[in-house]
Amino acid sequence: MASHFSHLHCMKFDAIPQFIEKHFIIIAIVLSGVALVYPPSFTWMRPHIALALGIIMFGMGLTLDFEDFRDILRKWPLVGLGMFMQYAVMPALAVGISFILDLPPEVVIGMVVVGACPGGTASNVIAYLAKANVPLSVTMTLASTCLAPILTPTIIYLVLDTQIEIDFWSMVQSVFWIVLFPLVDGLILRRIFRKRLEPFLRYFPALSITVIALLIACIIGLNQKTLLAFPFLVLVAVVLHNGLGLAAGYGVARLARCSKRDARTIAIEVGMQNSGLGVALAVKHFGAATALPGALFSLWHNLSGVSLARRWRKSSE
Numbered sequence: 001m002a003s004h005f006s007h008l009h010c011m012k013f014d015a016i017p018q019f020i021e022k023h024f025i026i027i028a029i030v031l032s033g034v035a036l037v038y039p040p041s042f043t044w045m046r047p048h049i050a051l052a053l054g055i056i057m058f059g060m061g062l063t064l065d066f067e068d069f070r071d072i073l074r075k076w077p078l079v080g081l082g083m084f085m086q087y088a089v090m091p092a093l094a095v096g097i098s099f100i101l102d103l104p105p106e107v108v109i110g111m112v113v114v115g116a117c118p119g120g121t122a123s124n125v126i127a128y129l130a131k132a133n134v135p136l137s138v139t140m141t142l143a144s145t146c147l148a149p150i151l152t153p154t155i156i157y158l159v160l161d162t163q164i165e166i167d168f169w170s171m172v173q174s175v176f177w178i179v180l181f182p183l184v185d186g187l188i189l190r191r192i193f194r195k196r197l198e199p200f201l202r203y204f205p206a207l208s209i210t211v212i213a214l215l216i217a218c219i220i221g222l223n224q225k226t227l228l229a230f231p232f233l234v235l236v237a238v239v240l241h242n243g244l245g246l247a248a249g250y251g252v253a254r255l256a257r258c259s260k261r262d263a264r265t266i267a268i269e270v271g272m273q274n275s276g277l278g279v280a281l282a283v284k285h286f287g288a289a290t291a292l293p294g295a296l297f298s299l300w301h302n303l304s305g306v307s308l309a310r311r312w313r314k315s316s317e
Contacts, residue, residue: 061186
């Protein structure tokens with residue numbers, strides 16, 4: 001009788017993560033609606049965004065093995081392909097979309113700045129949720145971030161004829177504490193306590209989705225006035241930029257004969273930018289008005305990324 005009750009209790013508990021995974025879009029829309037009406041309900045998370053991403057990366061580390069990263073050494077051409085796509089295709093798309101839509105000068109600047117940024121840490125979470133190649137995703141994020149202090153200012157200078165500076169060590173430290181450190185901690189704990197941790201690992205996708213939904217709500221709360229102004233044309237530009245980046249990443253990777261899993265990873269890395277860095281650079285060097293594309297990109301690429309991850313995850317099961 002006791003074991004039967006325990007089994008029922010376990011089933012009920014398992015239903016919670018299943019519900020979250022199945023109804024992510026609804027949950028995200030509800031939380032976002034609340035944030036739009038009353039921003040302080042979620043903007044308190046702003047100082048804790050890095051911690052939230054770090055917790056998710058720790059959870060990912062618990063689901064991986066050190067051996068998973070050995071395969072990346074053989075796949076270094078994939079990392080090179082991803083870097084090329086990241087720093088060539090995304091800036092080119094930003095310029096092309098801005099020209100076709102005849103965007104105002106300040107919006108064009110914001111689009112170019114976002115396009116010249118490295119991949120965001122959220123891409124690692126999306127790769128995890130999509131059952132893509134997480135070690136490849138992490139490696140590409142680290143590589144693009146380390147190249148950013150050189151390539152991002154160079155691209156912005158070539159396109160906009162404006163010199164900017166990026167603090168190299170600040171970026172490296174940020175990625176170390178948000179991505180690498182928690183990930184390695186998770187890998188070590190899994191190596192030591194593999195059997196004990198196994199029953200809890202199935203809850204991490206739901207935890208990741210919940211945190212992303214909260215982060216989206218936080219981003220909406222922080223940009224409430226911008227969103228209520230409803231800059232439709234800028235939103236169209238951002239959606240096209242993200243969508244074409246995802247499509248180009250996947251398409252070129254498949255043409256290069258990558259597996260579907262690796263192609264999905266490259267698509268996610270190329271299409272998801274470090275838009276937080278884009279916003280910071282735009283505000284610092286060009287003025288608040290140029291930060292609009294970055295702010296909208298922060299919102300949109302998380303929504304599109306999780307939606308795509310959910311679709312890919314189902315097709316992998």
